[in-house]
Amino acid sequence: MATAVEEKGASVELLTGSEVMAHICRLADVDVITAYPIRPYDTVMQYVSRMIANGELDADYIPAESEHGQFEIVKHASACGARVFTGSSGVGWLYAMEPLAVTAGLRIPMVALVGCRALDDPGAFGTEHNDALLVRDLGWMINFPDTPQESVEMGLMAYRVAEDPRVFLPCAIAMDGAFLTHSQAIVHLPSQERVNEFLPPYDRGDLLLHPDNPITIAPQANEDWLMEIRRQSSEAAKNAYTVLKEVHKDYCRIFDDDVNPFIDEYMTDDADIVLCGMGTMSLPVKVAIREMRKDGKKVGWVRLKWVRPFPTDELRASLSRFKAVGVIDRDYSYGSPFHGGILFNEIKAALYGSDNQPLMKGFVCGLGGREVLLKDVQSMADQVNAMADSGKPDNEVTWMGVRG
Numbered sequence: 001m002a003t004a005v006e007e008k009g010a011s012v013e014l015l016t017g018s019e020v021m022a023h024i025c026r027l028a029d030v031d032v033i034t035a036y037p038i039r040p041y042d043t044v045m046q047y048v049s050r051m052i053a054n055g056e057l058d059a060d061y062i063p064a065e066s067e068h069g070q071f072e073i074v075k076h077a078s079a080c081g082a083r084v085f086t087g088s089s090g091v092g093w094l095y096a097m098e099p100l101a102v103t104a105g106l107r108i109p110m111v112a113l114v115g116c117r118a119l120d121d122p123g124a125f126g127t128e129h130n131d132a133l134l135v136r137d138l139g140w141m142i143n144f145p146d147t148p149q150e151s152v153e154m155g156l157m158a159y160r161v162a163e164d165p166r167v168f169l170p171c172a173i174a175m176d177g178a179f180l181t182h183s184q185a186i187v188h189l190p191s192q193e194r195v196n197e198f199l200p201p202y203d204r205g206d207l208l209l210h211p212d213n214p215i216t217i218a219p220q221a222n223e224d225w226l227m228e229i230r231r232q233s234s235e236a237a238k239n240a241y242t243v244l245k246e247v248h249k250d251y252c253r254i255f256d257d258d259v260n261p262f263i264d265e266y267m268t269d270d271a272d273i274v275l276c277g278m279g280t281m282s283l284p285v286k287v288a289i290r291e292m293r294k295d296g297k298k299v300g301w302v303r304l305k306w307v308r309p310f311p312t313d314e315l316r317a318s319l320s321r322f323k324a325v326g327v328i329d330r331d332y333s334y335g336s337p338f339h340g341g342i343l344f345n346e347i348k349a350a351l352y353g354s355d356n357q358p359l360m361k362g363f364v365c366g367l368g369g370r371e372v373l374l375k376d377v378q379s380m381a382d383q384v385n386a387m388a389d390s391g392k393p394d395n396e397v398t399w400m401g402v403r404g
Helices: 018-027 042-053 067-079 089-093 097-105 149-161 190-199 222-254 279-294 312-319 343-349 374-390
Strands: 009-016 031-036 060-063 086-087 110-114 141-143 171-176 184-191 263-266 272-279 300-303 306-308 324-329 359-364
Touching: 009 018, 009 089, 018 042, 018 149, 018 171, 018 184, 018 222, 018 324, 031 067, 031 097, 042 060, 042 110, 060 067, 060 089, 067 089, 067 097, 086 089, 086 306, 089 097, 089 110, 097 222, 141 149, 149 171, 149 184, 149 190, 171 222, 171 279, 190 222, 222 306, 263 279, 263 312, 272 279, 272 374, 279 300, 279 374, 300 312, 312 343, 324 343, 324 374, 343 359, 359 374
Parallel strands: 031 060, 031 086, 086 110, 110 171, 141 171, 272 300, 272 324, 324 359
Antiparallel strands: 009 184, 141 306, 263 300
């Protein structure tokens, strides 16, 4: 934000992604926060509890007995009109799967952080995206910031979009464990005045659960009305795309910023091929691209910021400009088409039938928090270049950096 440091109430601080989310809770004036510890998400709750103890944040802070319990608490608090925040990681996120599904079905605009980590077994704390992506078909919106600064944008926009009456769907902010949750960077925090202008109070209207407004929450519908309810949720998910574009314009106006709401491009203007992915993988990829550019290789990078709503039109417009695309997944989808990752198959489906459809190749890389090395990125780019030169698709999905 260009004018953040010049404005009263704005600040510049050295923060991790987790600490940014605590500040988002403060700036958004969140009413109810629940906590249950699991790495790497638990650093958010440590910082939140300190802010509450220091009088910087006024919120009901409720330690729950389990991940399942903490999501149930904020689900009901949101139904009663409270702005809420919670989160988890890995298998803790999965343990809460019942309330995660119900939250979307009940049209509850909960905002939750997923500190992305590998799913057990084997036990691992390193980042993978499968935990966050498991709710992509349930009605949850999902975004993947790549820096602590971008977490400010995505955190504030998450509340604004989720709480829009045309949407009323939960939003998962998916942060790469350790690489983003625990890594510090200089962050420009906006003033409370600007946030108040951007983010109105949460208002459920006629859907408020209150003694003066007797309504039914979680009715038993069975076959009589279930399809109609599902269709309503589908329309809300469609609305999220339009609302996000509107919110993005307002964000840029209020915060003097200029960001693309859905995708981020790097060195793509004259690129022949591009690599595509999500999250903090952009850091090693951008470094490798700069090195390859020195050797005359015209390689670019396209990063998805939101995977739900999925930016189909934006991706088609972007990726159809290139000869070939390499999709890097920090996840897996066993037995899927071409045995590719989740993002590879989603992008492949989005580009199907588009004009100037580029050749595509899938890669799986960096699972369990393994470092994505420059040589890995260069190898992926070389394979995509070879496919572009041949003019023939390469449907073999390559796992990068696997020993043996």
